[in-house]
Amino acid sequence: MSAQDIQAQIDIISQDIEQQKQVLKKLEWDRSLLQCQLNAVRDPITRLPLEIASEIFVHCLPPYPNPYTGRFLLNICNAWTRIAQSTPALWTTIYFAPGADGFEKLLGKWFQYAGNHPLNVHASGTLDSAVTETILRHSHHLARLELSSGTQNDVYEEDETLDVELLGGVLPEPLPVLRALAIRGAENTRFWSFPFLQLLRLSPNLTELELKDIEFVMEPEATGVHVLSNLCRLSVNIFNGRGIRTILGRISAPRLECLDLYGLGMHDNDPLTSFLRRSSPPLQKLHIVNVQNSRTVDEILSLLPTTTHVEFEYFGQRVAQDLFTQVLEQPTMLPNLQSLHCALMPSDLPWDAIPGVLSARRARIQSVRLECNAISIPADCLNALRDLSAGGMHICIGNKTRTIFPDNT
Known part of the structure; x- marks a missing residue:
């Protein structure tokens, strides 16, 4: 048998294989459709109107925000995926650590599912400009924002200090519904004070502010006192008294009801007394x-x-x-x-x-x-x-x- 004849037979067999693959593909598709029909018969959720099914999903949420609930429901079946994607309340709490390829696209999809609902965003690690811009495109929906720059287990060279620009140096649009802001750093981490104070000025309805394990770098632009007219709870845990001075010396909180203060210093009471006199809060x-x-x-x-x-x-x-x-x-x-x-x-x-x-x-x-x-x-x-x-x-x-x-x- 010549090489040409052998090649001809191979081509015939290859065509048969492709035909069988198409047959197999159609069978798998038919099976999938039948499985969906069977699921619809067996699963009462799929027989309910979307509004009721969505409400059931929401009532099954854990008592504390869980970053995996929405993604878990996406993996049950196609019907549940459609319900989950159409239930914004499942996507209002977002935990993430930037770094993975295509992360901005995934984050954008999550925001899309959340619709116009208020958002709770928890971000750890250093935010690059692309991720920051994705978040800030939805700044008018941010209700809670928690930023962690690192952990106590991060390794630094001796005497090395990491200066961090809040939100990657990107200045947000006004945050009209932001109620809670938490910024957590790590040892040897310093934040520039001006972007932080600017963030406060853009959050007129802020009611809770938590600052933990951070140090501020003072800048000439960081002047004046900003009145946080709706702030009710303030928690400040900073490494040194200078950081306390930076915060308490730049804000006033006339409606403050709860104050947690760590790191005031051995004898340094001036920042707190000045803050209390300036604010006269109903603490x-x-x-x-x-x-x-x-x-x-x-x-x-x-x-x-x-x-x-x-x-x-x-x-x-x-x-x-x-x-x-x-x-x-x-x-x-x-x-x-x-x-x-x-x-x-x-x-x-x-x-x-x-x-x-x-x-x-x-x-x-x-x-x-x-x-x-x-x-x-x-x-x-x-x-x-x-x-x-x-x-x-x-x-x-x-x-x-x-x-x-x-x-x-």
């Missing part, structure tokens, strides 16, 4: 970590006539003494106090003064928790605390491993 809850200066406590608490819940951590010995022997003895200091929590206090507390202070405030104060390493409480103080406890005041004294009051006697 309800105050939480401060690292309290070492009695004057700090006195000045801060004198500016909080509406505060009902106070929590201090890392007390100095003098602060603990003055808090109960001078500060809280003044009836004008924290007149609406209902809950007091003092954590990591020294062991030598002014036991003779504590019952009198609490008794004078028993009409309002409901809960007192003092965390310390004291071994025992003097008998007179113990009896007075028992009387207050019997009168309805919740009192707990001790530490995480041992409680010395109530003593169950």
